[in-house]
Every structure is written in C-alpha cells, then in structure tokens.
Amino acid sequence: xxxxxxxxxxxxxxxxxxxxxxxxxxxxxxxxxxxxxxxxxxxxxxxxxxxxxxxxxxxxxxxxxxxxxxxxxxxxxxxxxxxxxxxxxxxxxxxxxxxxxxxxxxxxxxxxxxxxxxxxxxxxxxxxxxxxxxxxxxxxxxxxxxxxxxxxxxxxxxxxxxxxxxxxxxxxxxxxxxxxxxxxxxxxxxxxxxxxxxxxxxxxx
Numbered sequence: 001x002x003x004x005x006x007x008x009x010x011x012x013x014x015x016x017x018x019x020x021x022x023x024x025x026x027x028x029x030x031x032x033x034x035x036x037x038x039x040x041x042x043x044x045x046x047x048x049x050x051x052x053x054x055x056x057x058x059x060x061x062x063x064x065x066x067x068x069x070x071x072x073x074x075x076x077x078x079x080x081x082x083x084x085x086x087x088x089x090x091x092x093x094x095x096x097x098x099x100x101x102x103x104x105x106x107x108x109x110x111x112x113x114x115x116x117x118x119x120x121x122x123x124x125x126x127x128x129x130x131x132x133x134x135x136x137x138x139x140x141x142x143x144x145x146x147x148x149x150x151x152x153x154x155x156x157x158x159x160x161x162x163x164x165x166x167x168x169x170x171x172x173x174x175x176x177x178x179x180x181x182x183x184x185x186x187x188x189x190x191x192x193x194x195x196x197x198x199x200x201x202x203x204x205x
Contacts, residue, residue: 073137
C-alpha cells in the first residue's frame with residue numbers, strides 16, 4: 001500500500017488529498033468530480049482523467065487515510081520495555097489526542113470513510129484491514145503494560161476511545177481529552193488491573 005502511494009503521480013495525490021478535505025468538511029455524499037476539482041483548483045477534466053467514478057475517488061481516499069492512521073497507531077504502540085498502568089493511560093491519552101489533531105488524516109474523514117466501508121462491499125476489505133491493524137497496535141501497547149489479558153483489554157479500550165472520539169466530534173467540548181477522556185481511561189485501566197472474583201478473595205486471605 002505504501003509503495004502504491006509512493007508511486008502515485010503528484011496530480012493524482014493532489015486529487016486524493018482534495019477528496020479527503022471535501023469528506024472532512026461535508027461528508028462522503030459531497031464528493032463529486034466537480035467538487036474535488038474545485039477543491040484542488042484544477043480543471044474538471046483532471047479528475048475524470050485519473051478517476052472514472054466517485055467510488056474510485058472515495059476508495060483511494062480511504063486507502064490513504066488508513067495508511068496514515070496505521071502510521072499513527074504504529075508510532076504510539078511502539079514501547080521499549082514494560083510500562084505501568086499510569087504510563088499506559090498517558091500513552092492512550094496522547095494517542096487519542098493525536099488522532100483528533102491529525103490534519104493529514106482528519107478523524108471525521110476516517111469515521112465517514114469507515115461508514116462507507118460498511119455500505120460498499122468494495123471498500124469493506126480496506127475497512128477491515130484498518131480495524132485489524134488498529135486493534136493489533138493497541139494489543140501490543142497493552143501487552144507491554146502490567147494489565148492482564150491484553151487482547152480483551154485492548155478491545156475494551158479501543159471501543160472506549162473510538163466511542164469517546166466520535167462523541168467529541170459530534171458535540172465538541174473544551175478540554176475534552178484531559179477533563180473527560182483521561183479520567184475515563186484511568187478508571188477503565190484501574191478496573192482491569194484490579195483483582196476480581198476468586199482471585200481477589202484468594203489474594204486477601
């Protein structure tokens with residue numbers, strides 16, 4: 001995927017970037033050859049030359065945003081040695097904030113494009129690839145911490161983060177990351193770190 005984008009012509013890449021901006025501002029339904037050409041500041045013929053349909057534009061934009069999102073996941077999932085629960089919360093909070101601030105792969109465009117992956121069979125493999133890579137990265141990060149059962153813990157944390165970010169995009173709040181998301185992540189990580197059931201009873205004897 002990275003090689004394909006690396007070999008992409010400047011004009012084609014310019015049009016894909018313009019498609020992402022249109023999606024981030026107005027949604028997937030706003031993507032047309034004319035809208036993308038206007039956003040990119042190029043003649044309409046340029047979009048029809050490189051892309052035969054709106055679906056091709058959207059698919060290329062989804063592939064690009066997934067590649068960029070995966071780069072972000074890889075960066076924040078990379079840990080040297082073991083981290084404690086407080087450091088895990090720090091890393092998860094920083095990761096969520098980076099997603100909100102990422103202008104190269106606008107978060108709202110990611111959600112729009114992932115929804116299209118659910119609607120269009122052609123896009124579904126890309127959406128599934130992103131989802132698997134996202135969860136794999138979080139599982140690696142959680143696995144470097146002292147939390148037990150990294151896979152289910154990562155799934156829970158992924159659901160919490162994605163739901164919170166979608167809520168923030170819908171109803172933006174000031175200081176959301178520090179005042180809302182960090183406390184939620186702290187409570188979740190502490191709960192998963194605490195011994196429960198028979199293990200708790202055994203440890204207290």
